[in-house]
Amino acid sequence: MNSKIKIGLFGFGTVGQGIYKVLEKTKNTHAEIKRICVRDVNKKRNVDLPAGVLTDNPADILDDPDINLIVEVIDKGEPAFKIVSAALEKGIPVVSGNKAMLAAHLPELIELQRRHNVALLYDASSCGSIPVIRNLEEYYDNDLLLEVKGILNGSSNFILSRVFDHGEDYDSALRRAQELGFAESDPSFDIEGFDSLFKLIIITVHALGVYVRPDDVFTYGISTIHDSDIRYAREKRVKIKLVAQVVKLSDDRFTMFVMPEIVQPSRYIYSVDDEYNGVVIRGECYDRQFMFGKGAGSLPTASSILSDIMARLHDYRYEYKKMNYEGRPEYTTGVELRVYIRYSTTNVSHVLRLNRVHEQFISDESNYLIADVDLSELIAKRDALRAPDIFLANIPRFFADRDN
């Protein structure tokens, strides 16, 4: 595909309009938007479009032989999957930023790409403007990789920054994130850790060549964070961040989870504030690499979509090389974590089988434990742990593989 790219765009919300603006800024891109499919063509919009560009009929794009790239930036997962799979089946390459859809359907989408010999690119789906997927696929494509860990969600990080660095309360910080357009249409997606989880699922496919179902991964968000947790962190001179990580425990096994973490000032991610994302890639020989950039907002995401569009000019596609590696590691939840558990009415040590309690604090207002617990136990009890009086945070340390 070395001629001009003619784009059929699905979705014209914040990101869709950002793509339109970014394409107007670039003179060497050789790409233009031909049609845009939206739910309501008559809705008032801030962008002046030529007549006939908007349509509400997907077939106007999917059946247009002139369109050679589909860019999908719909907010919903299942309608997006229908469009993306229909396009791939027709042999039309697709660029997508839809992490929920990708995390749920990656195995089928990889199979569709193989069967129809067509590309699906989605660097924009993880960490907005940071090229994590592309680097894992191309640059860290060897056995040296040990760990990918980071702050993958801009809006929850923005909220925690307002709380920790600006002394705001949680509710007003959430409202501000929504006003600034950093929060997704459903804020629970960001705040409960699912946005980070979906990104982590995608990252793991490109980091280790293994797909893990979202439901099999422990995911805990920040919605139950409480003044006493913030006070605790301030006293210890640490921050609480929502962190996603995938870690090799040995050549054969790896683990992954999303949960709040107690972050020491010496860690790279400690200074990833506001709506920024930061990813640490750790490997043998090169130690730690850190990538940092804007993780939320219309234009950063759009610029990342532009990079995927440009890559199609040169026929780039993900090869999913690591899925064919000999001795790919297996996912395990048989690993022991050290956690901070704050609670008030729930009797946590009845709910959760703790391997060892290191600290216990009891007061009129709230209580906390520092304890060792198996990740498999956290998954088994995850519904009970979502009680509004409980908050959980990982205390990072070397963790051993308990299955071996």
Added chain:
Amino acid sequence: MNSKIKIGLFGFGTVGQGIYKVLEKTKNTHAEIKRICVRDVNKKRNVDLPAGVLTDNPADILDDPDINLIVEVIDKGEPAFKIVSAALEKGIPVVSGNKAMLAAHLPELIELQRRHNVALLYDASSCGSIPVIRNLEEYYDNDLLLEVKGILNGSSNFILSRVFDHGEDYDSALRRAQELGFAESDPSFDIEGFDSLFKLIIITVHALGVYVRPDDVFTYGISTIHDSDIRYAREKRVKIKLVAQVVKLSDDRFTMFVMPEIVQPSRYIYSVDDEYNGVVIRGECYDRQFMFGKGAGSLPTASSILSDIMARLHDYRYEYKKMNYEGRPEYTTGVELRVYIRYSTTNVSHVLRLNRVHEQFISDESNYLIADVDLSELIAKRDALRAPDIFLANIPRFFADRDN
């Protein structure tokens, strides 16, 4: 090239031995070192090699039809250029980490790659383990890119960190860098800014599609830094870092230079310490991206060479797309900088045409000026500015294009 990679290695110093060790650690690489060409085959080495691997005759590698990749990690520039160009002329792909050679010969090497339809990869040449070249080539391959700026030399940064953060004096910090193997065989290469310059030349080819001769770029190092400069920086609560930068001034023009810089604590590069490198990529829409990792040392560089080797498994090559862009910007030195100039015996305002002096401090021990000066004037007077009693540092601010 999807079968096994058989490597002919030129050079078996720190980096060459690192590559040997890294290849032993990886089981999925499908690459092995077949022959190693060194100056002295009888030299005592720490690595046990099978008999017959070492040779001192380049033809043993260049004429071996079994060898399908040449990895060149020689310390010297001109012998390296001979080997690399001979290999390319024979159609053998090359991986090189030799920035001096690349910065001097890139236009010829690009032409050789085109003429013989063969790849030369050199991500390891810039910033050790950070994938700057690959990302500029593939991910930031559009008009949005505005600036690439960073700490590109690990050893000078290590020295400045020892001086600023550990209160060591300059000479003992330099000795320590050499003991730890961070400094190149000729330390002036690192300390006078030439290592950073060569990397900047390579980066600019992949950032903006323009090759600038090393001799046309103002380059100023840290060898004349003095206690009074360190005291000045401490009093102002800033650090002095050796910074290389290429900056678009407008759609049509860009400038570039290497010099010490007064870095405020709020800047990303402020916290790039020790032997680390850090690069900030700034663009329209995505604002600033920051990449950070180990920039010096045997294994980090070797792991980067491994990434280039792996890329050859998938026939990757640089396309130099931006060299074909319409309206590539032109290099200009017609830009005004604000600088800190410390001096003792030299009468700086006689040597240098200053546009405006903002501050002047005179004392028994040493004197300094804060002044605006044209970059073209710094280039014209660069020999005089290397007097041992002068030290120069850029004070970053928005700078205007003075040619337009």
